[in-house]
Amino acid sequence: MNGHTVSTDVLIAGGGSVGLMLAVLLRHHGVEPLVVEKKPELSPHPRATGIGSRSVEILREVGLDHAVNEAAVDLRAGKIRGRTLAEADFTESAEWTKSAAELAYTPARIRGTCAQNRLDRVLITKAGDVEFGVALGSCEQDSSGVTATLSDGRVVRARYLVAADGVRSRVRQILGIGLTGPGAIGRETTSILFDAQLRPRKPFAMCTIEHPDATGLLVTVDGEREWVFLTTLDTEPTAEIIGIALGDPSIEVEIRSVLRFRGCGQVADRLSVGRVFLVGDAAHAIPPLGAFGLNTGIADAHNLAWKLAHVLRGEAGPELLETYHAERHPVALMTMEQARLRFNDPSLHWGKDMAQARRAAGAINAPVVHMGYRYGGAELPSTEDVALALDGSPGSRLPHMWVTDGVSTLDLVGSQWCVLTADPGVEADVPVHVVDGWPYGTVLVRPDGFVSRSYR
Helix, strand or coil: CCEEEEEEEEEEECHHHHEHHHHHHHCCCCCEEEEEEECCCCCCCCCCCCCCCCHHHHHHHHHHHHHHHHCCCCCCEEEEEEEEEHHCCCHHCCCCCCCCHHHCCCCCCCCECCCHHHHHHHHHCCCCEEEEECEEEEEEEEECCCCCCCCCCCCEEEEEECCCCCCCCCCHHHHHCEEEEEEHHHEEEEEEECCCCCCCCCCCCCEEEEECCCCCEEEECCCCCCEEEEEEECCCHHHHHHHHHHCCCCCCCEEEEEEEEEEEEEEECCEEEEEEECCHHHCCCCCCCCCCHHHCCCHHHHHHHHHHHHHHHHCHHHHHHHHHHHHHHHHHHHHHHHHHHHHHHHHHHHHCHHHHHHHHHHHCHHHHHHHHHHCCCCCCCCCCCCHHCCCCCCCCCCCCCECCCCHHEEEEEEEEEEEEEECCCCCCCCCCEEEEEEEEEECCCCCCCCCEEEEE
């Protein structure tokens, strides 16, 4: 295929979760992208396990929420701890269920946790043209598009290029974009994916192992055979270490994959240059505590997809794409800082009744980080109560209300510009949805579900 030239509207460099999510969203908006991924196949290793409610809302928008829920693990305990798993105290963990408050502000439903590798297997079913074992080698842009050379010798001419190629982004390096943040933090972590038939007293999300010879974190992947053990100990990843952590060396353990990584906090100084955009880890590396990294990347894709589609269809000028950096860059900086605070003091995330401590530390409650942020720089009415932050103000995610059984106001948006109001006399050039009892005035809503304008 050397020398062969192909054309596409959008070339996505990177077929991890965020690259796949962007492809799904672009296709949802009628754009067929080309995705290239240097790895030979989907990663079998779960890099993250926490899919936030806002991400589930986005999956709901593209019709994948039920499939992800099926891929999720039904849990009845969150984080537990013990010298080993066999000695863990399950009574200290709260039940893993959505609170009444959370059910009031989001229609998102997921029964437990869905590891990133399981999410990827769902996303790829709707991602379209994904080519594995193909890397982006070089790229340059001009006034009408981007020319990229692939590792197999092909040349791709794309109207836009999106880099979803990870923390060490090749595209970001080519563009010469700098980074802001502390960089590497903490000690190197070894992540061991293994198979073992465990029978814990009840399903759990993660267990802190305190044994001095196997200190680490045991994480549920599928709740049956797949598990991950994370440790900062300088030791070989062996079945013996896993047996110590489990508290039963007789359990048969098969190690399937080992990854070594170090936490990182960095945000690209620019998320776009001309016709090239950065999403996910290429745009920002978020320290792991808080489950913010993957979810922030999914939100990047959601913000960018509809804008690319509108410009490609001629429904908006290219200046719309300039808002991607303006909106997502402050969110990335805020999220990185919130994860850094939690990395330094995990009690800000895991502790109970920590509102006062969070205020003193400058920390924001996790649901507000996930979906309570605002585009445009307006001050949040609350850093603790996400429902107060979702008040219908411009720049905020549209408030959720059930309209009919199983239909949310977020569903009414339908991935297009629309108006929500309680006034049946309102007329507009976009669909108007009249909602009985809607208390937020008349609002103009963007295709990504964020309020553009409020008429109160």
